[in-house]
Amino acid sequence: MLHDLHRVLSTYWQQFLFVLPKLLLALVLLAVAITIANRLSRVLGTRLRSRAHDPLLADFLTGISRWALWLLGLLLAMQVIGLSGVVTGMLSAAGLSAFVVGFAFKDIAENFLAGMILAFNRPFHLNDTVQIRDQTGHVEALNLRTTVIRTFDGKHVFLPNSIVLKEPLINFTRNGDLRQDFLISVNYGPEGTYEQVRDLILTFLNGLPDLHHDSPRAPYLVLEKSTDTTADVRLYFWSSSEEYRRGALETKSEVMQKVKNLLLDKGYAPPTLAQ
Structure with a gap:
């Protein structure tokens, strides 16, 4: 032995x-x-x-x-x-191998093919602000298997390319501009009129440098509900969205606060703001 x-x-x-x-x-x-x-x-x-x-x-x-x-x-x-x-x-044996590998690594193959499609025909670019499902943030990378998004609170989210390709995707910065709106309830009393409030707010919005003022992106108002002494008015305005957090979110917050202060300074009752 x-x-x-x-x-x-x-x-x-x-x-x-x-x-x-x-x-x-x-x-x-x-x-x-x-x-x-x-x-x-x-x-x-x-x-x-x-x-x-x-x-x-x-x-x-x-x-x-x-x-x-x-x-x-x-x-x-x-x-x-x-x-x-x-x-x-x-x-x-490429045909058989492709079938076996494709079956065994279905998710990997699916994400790779989805990445190929996204690379050549995709709805976002680097640093665009997008929303996919409940994830919102800046696009940082497109890998062979995942798309990397950095949220506003600093978290990195690795989304499979197949999800990015299949799910509805909202791009906030693709065109560089974004229309925003909010609702304000104004009590102008028996001595005032809705037309006075409308003209006052529109004149003020057209004087803000951070907003667009040329047609068709000039600010406008829509009356949603009114009584003899009150009006629920929705304000629409366009602003830059290249830097979504600064150009859109903070701008909207500033406009809401400035409109509220304007109405208070003109003697109207404290207005109510809503999204």
Whole structure:
């Protein structure tokens, strides 16, 4: 038994020594391929960013090219070792492999394909403010599997690309402008009229520098409910949304407070504000 064990181990050792030069050459080739892939992908990414002016698309294509070059290096290394039959079998059985891999890694494949679609035809750019489901924040990255969003409170949300592609997506900053509104209830008393309140508020809104004043984005009011002495008025106005938090949210807050102070200064009863 010991003799047979020694004979088997000797055979394996001889085979290992025979394969060792090819194995070392394959490892060197794989290392060189990885190095070249990393450098080429960096060069490609730099050129794409300078010409396409789209960092998200450039980063996504750079990641795909890096993975493709790594796979090519792995296949070449397997050829050097003598696993050409395995490589040929892998390529010839691509249909079956695609089915098995696609079934086993359905979510990964789905997110990858969704990422491909989003990279070439997507509804957002880098630093756009978007809302997907109940998540709102700035787009920071588009990876092979996930889209990264940074919320206003500093949290990073990694959303699968398939969800980003399938779910309704609201982009607050794509056009650079955003219309906002709020409701204000005014008690102008028996001596006042709704027309006086309307003209007063419109004149004030048209004097605010942070709002748009040219048609069709000039401020306007809509009377939603009225009595002899009160009026529920909804104010509509356009402002910049390139920086959503500052250009939209804070601007709306400032407009609401200024309109309220205006009515108080003119002697009207304390108005009620609502979204």
